[in-house]
Amino acid sequence: MKEIRDNExxxxxxxxxxxxxxxxxxxxxxxxxxxxxxGESICxxxxxxxxxxxxxxxxxxxxxxxxxxxxxxxxxxxxLEIIGDIEYxxxxxxxxxxxxxxxxxxxxxxxxxxxxxxDNDPGFxxxxxxxxxxxxxxxxxxxxxxxxxxxEVRLASYILSVSFDASDDQFKGWLNSASLTDAxxxxxxxxxxxxxxxxxxxxxxxxxxxxGRILVRDRKGLSALAGRNLYE
Amino acid sequence: MKEIRDNExxxxxxxxxxxxxxxxxxxxxxxxxxxxxxGESICxxxxxxxxxxxxxxxxxxxxxxxxxxxxxxxxxxxxLEIIGDIEYxxxxxxxxxxxxxxxxxxxxxxxxxxxxxxDNDPGFxxxxxxxxxxxxxxxxxxxxxxxxxxxEVRLASYILSVSFDASDDQFKGWLNSASLTDAxxxxxxxxxxxxxxxxxxxxxxxxxxxxGRILVRDRKGLSALAGRNLYE
DNA sequence: ACTGGAAAAGGACATATGTCCTAAATAATT
DNA sequence: AATTATTTAGGACATATGTCCTTTTCCAGT
Numbered sequence: 001m002k003e004i005r006d007n008e009x010x011x012x013x014x015x016x017x018x019x020x021x022x023x024x025x026x027x028x029x030x031x032x033x034x035x036x037x038x039g040e041s042i043c044x045x046x047x048x049x050x051x052x053x054x055x056x057x058x059x060x061x062x063x064x065x066x067x068x069x070x071x072x073x074x075x076x077x078x079x080l081e082i083i084g085d086i087e088y089x090x091x092x093x094x095x096x097x098x099x100x101x102x103x104x105x106x107x108x109x110x111x112x113x114x115x116x117x118x119d120n121d122p123g124f125x126x127x128x129x130x131x132x133x134x135x136x137x138x139x140x141x142x143x144x145x146x147x148x149x150x151x152e153v154r155l156a157s158y159i160l161s162v163s164f165d166a167s168d169d170q171f172k173g174w175l176n177s178a179s180l181t182d183a184x185x186x187x188x189x190x191x192x193x194x195x196x197x198x199x200x201x202x203x204x205x206x207x208x209x210x211x212g213r214i215l216v217r218d219r220k221g222l223s224a225l226a227g228r229n230l231y232e
Numbered sequence: 233m234k235e236i237r238d239n240e241x242x243x244x245x246x247x248x249x250x251x252x253x254x255x256x257x258x259x260x261x262x263x264x265x266x267x268x269x270x271g272e273s274i275c276x277x278x279x280x281x282x283x284x285x286x287x288x289x290x291x292x293x294x295x296x297x298x299x300x301x302x303x304x305x306x307x308x309x310x311x312l313e314i315i316g317d318i319e320y321x322x323x324x325x326x327x328x329x330x331x332x333x334x335x336x337x338x339x340x341x342x343x344x345x346x347x348x349x350x351d352n353d354p355g356f357x358x359x360x361x362x363x364x365x366x367x368x369x370x371x372x373x374x375x376x377x378x379x380x381x382x383x384e385v386r387l388a389s390y391i392l393s394v395s396f397d398a399s400d401d402q403f404k405g406w407l408n409s410a411s412l413t414d415a416x417x418x419x420x421x422x423x424x425x426x427x428x429x430x431x432x433x434x435x436x437x438x439x440x441x442x443x444g445r446i447l448v449r450d451r452k453g454l455s456a457l458a459g460r461n462l463y464e
Numbered sequence: 465a466c467t468g469g470a471a472a473a474g475g476a477c478a479t480a481t482g483t484c485c486t487a488a489a490t491a492a493t494t
Numbered sequence: 495a496a497t498t499a500t501t502t503a504g505g506a507c508a509t510a511t512g513t514c515c516t517t518t519t520c521c522a523g524t
Binding site: 066067070072074085086089090095096100118119121125126132133134137139146148149188228 | 381
């Protein structure tokens with residue numbers, strides 16, 4: 001992790017994402033940039049949360065670890081996204097672990113300054129509301145979807161979302177084994193079972209497996225199988 | 233549904249729950265009481281949402297219905313709880329169906345007045361933030377828990393939560409068949425499978441089944457099985 | 465108490481998924 | 495290119511869960 005105290009760059013990012021108005025003039029001077037390398041941990045489940053982060057570049061992976069050590073990936077996030085919002089509002093420790101997938105850049109601001117200068121600022125509060133409400137909505141969907149459909153359907157949905165997302169800098173057909181393991185943890189199943197289902201989809205001609213990559217052969221068919229698209 | 237335009241009673245409720253300060257003087261006159269009978273629908277998935285509700289009496293059931301008609305219970309809620317908050321913030325239709333379980337009383341206020349008089353009110357916004365952040369937290373937990381543990385564990389957790397909640401006016405040992413079906417839908421499994429697991433827990437001496445009721449025989453054992461308590 | 469019918473529980477079988485281990489494939493090294 | 499090491503896919507079996515249908519239980523009405 002590298003902190004960069006460059007307020008001009010902060011302002012540039014804020015303006016690029018059109019959220020200048022969210023952070024008032026008293027806050028902005030206290031914001032700085034943080035860079036993380038791929039694989040680097042940004043915050044760990046249970047750690048004391050004292051910063052609100054705005055993800056402005058790169059991709060992060062959010063996951064939780066159970067007492068038994070099982071890990072479940074909750075989501076991948078790309079800009080614009082907020083990290084530490086729930087913790088800020090609830091005054092709690094980090095509830096999940098966040099890890100940089102690619103080279104990541106975030107704007108960070110100490111909770112302490114927010115409490116002091118933004119806690120009464122309707123613009124900031126409304127922004128947080130929208131962010132958190134959206135997160136809730138996504139998670140709610142995700143919960144229903146996961147409980148109601150088998151892995152096959154979830155995988156179809158996942159493949160569609162990662163294969164056709166132009167903004168995904170990781171795109172390359174799809175996917176090496178690390179991503180497969182990730183996919184399994186995201187979908188909430190085992191690596192073994194994921195393979196089984198992939199095989200089935202191959203036999204059905206929906207996808208094709210080729211040197212560790214997966215190609216979509218029948219997008220329509222996949223969509224039909226997936227129903228609605230879960231992983232946005 | 234019966235609307236009761238009794239502003240004094242509204243104020244009494246607000247004060248009882250210590251949330252007078254959340255709704256400012258311009259809003260309060262526009263709030264009124266709504267009563268619902270057991271089983272009555274309060275709002276339906278997909279309906280236009282134009283009210284924010286504060287649940288002040290009774291118990292409601294929140295569920296979602298899939299395109300195929302499967303229904304999944306997301307939660308049971310008791311006071312103090314807010315209904316329609318996500319929809320208010322997101323300007324969306326109702327994402328779930330809410331139904332009165334017992335005789336229910338809610339304070340309702342038209343979104344239109346909120347937008348006009350509360351959208352700039354930090355007290356109100358912070359209140360919503362706390363509510364929604366809490367909801368997110370619960371749902372996040374719920375998602376992880378459901379994906380990571382089998383029905384047996386979830387059921388143990390559920391039994392514990394409904395059996396030892398003093399504030400639950402529905403308490404009676406536990407439970408007739410309607411509640412069993414509900415429990416199945418809440419846990420995200422089939423009625424059949426729930427029975428199977430109940431049987432197993434009986435054989436293990438953790439619970440006892442008696443005339444449609446379920447008694448906890450070994451609370452410690454159940455807790456150990458459940459790990460953490462999911463359904464608060 | 466007896467009977468018919470509704471409600472609740474359970475049986476049988478099929479599918480979905482997990483765990484553990486082995487085989488196949490790929491990459492690294494010589 | 496051949497050989498080894500490492501990574502990825504698959505086999506075998508066990509468990510978890512779903513579906514459909516039958517049996518059992520419970521209760522109203524007589």
